[in-house]
Amino acid sequence: MKTSDFDYNLPPESIAQTPLEPRDSSRLLVLSRDTGTIEHAIFRDIGRFLRPSDLLVVNRTRVIPARLFARKPTGGRVEVLLLRREDLLTWEVLVGGKGLAAGKTVTIVNGPSAVIVEVLEGSHRRMRFAEPIEPYFSRAGHVPLPPYIHAPLQDPERYQTVYAREPGSAAAPTAGLHFTSRLMDELKSQGINFAELTLHVGLDTFAPVTEADPEQHQIHTEWCEVPPATVDAITNARQSGGRIIAVGTTSVRTLESAARNGRDAIISYSGPTNLYILPGYRFKLVDAMITNFHLPKSTLIMLVSAFAGREHILHAYDVAIHEHYRFYSFGDAMFIY
Secondary structure, three states: OOHHHHOOOOOHHHEOOOOOOOHHHOEEEEEOOOOOOEEEEEHHHHHHHOOOOOEEEEEOEEEOOOEEEEEOOOOOEEEEEEEEEOOOOEEEEEEEOOOOOOOOEEEEOOOOEEEEEEEOOOOEEEEEEOOOOHHHHHHHOEOOOOOOOOOOOOOHHHHOOOOOOEEEEOOOOHHHHHOOHHHHHHHHHOOOEEEEEEEOOOHHHHOEOOOOOHHHOOOOOEEEEEOHHHHHHHHHHHHOOOOEEEEOHHHHHHHHHHHHHOOOOOOOEEEEEOOOOOOOOOOOOOOEEEEEOOOOOEHHHHHHHHHHOHHHHHHHHHHHHHOOOOEOOOOOEEEEO
16 A cells, blocks of 8 residues: 555646535535445435434534734744644644744734744644633634635635534534535434534644655544543434444544544543544444545545545546536535445
C-alpha cells in the first residue's frame, strides 16, 4: 500500500467555493460497497435509501471563530489559529509571523494579551492568554475556512451544522452541513432515529499524507465523546434490526474509537482519539456512512477506502468528476452502504 494509491486528479473548478441553498439541495452519490453500484440523487431524498429503525449518528461539535489577529510589541502583525484548549488560559495554536519564540508576548486585536510559553513542531506553539479568550470571540474571532476555499462566506452559520451545540472545532464536520431541520423531522417521521456524539475537529484533517508509506503517517489526536444516551440508541437500533449510519468521518472515528476502548462492545467514552483507519481495518460499529468527497492522499479518503474498497471509491470519484459533482467542504455528498 502506497500513499500514491489514494491520489486522483481534480479539476480546480470542481472545488465548491460557496454552499448551496437550501442545504439539502446538494447532490447525493449513493454507493454500494458490496457491488460498486452507483445511483444519483438529491440529498433531500436520502430517506429513499434509509429504513425504519436506522440510526443516524451526528457530530454536534460547533466551529469556534478560531482565527485571531494580533500585534507584536514592535507593531508587527501576527495570525493565531486556535487548535486545542489545554486549560482555562492555555491553547495549542498555529502562528503566522516571525520571531515568535518562547517568552514573546503579543496582543490580540480586540482581545487580551498572550505569551508564547513553548515552541512546538513547526508553526505550532503553546500560548497562554492573560484571560479566557472565549468571551472575546464575538469581536476578535474569525471563522477559519479551509485553505482551498477562496470566496468569502456571507453567513458564518453556513459553516455550522443545524445541530451544532458544543464549541471546540477549528473546522466543520462537513457531511452534516447537508441536513436541514425540516429534513431531519421528515426522517424521524419515517421511523429513522438520530443520536449525537462529539468530536472536535482539528485543522490537521486537511493535511495530506506526505510519507510514501501511509502507515508511517502520524495522525493527529482529537478529543471525542460518546454519551450514554447514544450507547443506548445504538443498542436499541441493533436490537430492532436498524443500521448504525455515521454522519461524517468524524462520527466514524468516534464510534470506532468507543468500540476499540470497549474491546469491540460499544461503551460511553470521553477522551482523546488517534484512531487511524486504513484499508484492512475491521469496522466494529459502522454499517453505513454519509460523507463528502475528500482530498487526494488524505487520511479521509483512506478511511472511506477502508470502508468501501479503494477501487470502488476511486471509480465513484471518477464518476462524480465526470458528472460535475461539487467537491470538498461545501460540496456534494455520498451515501456509502
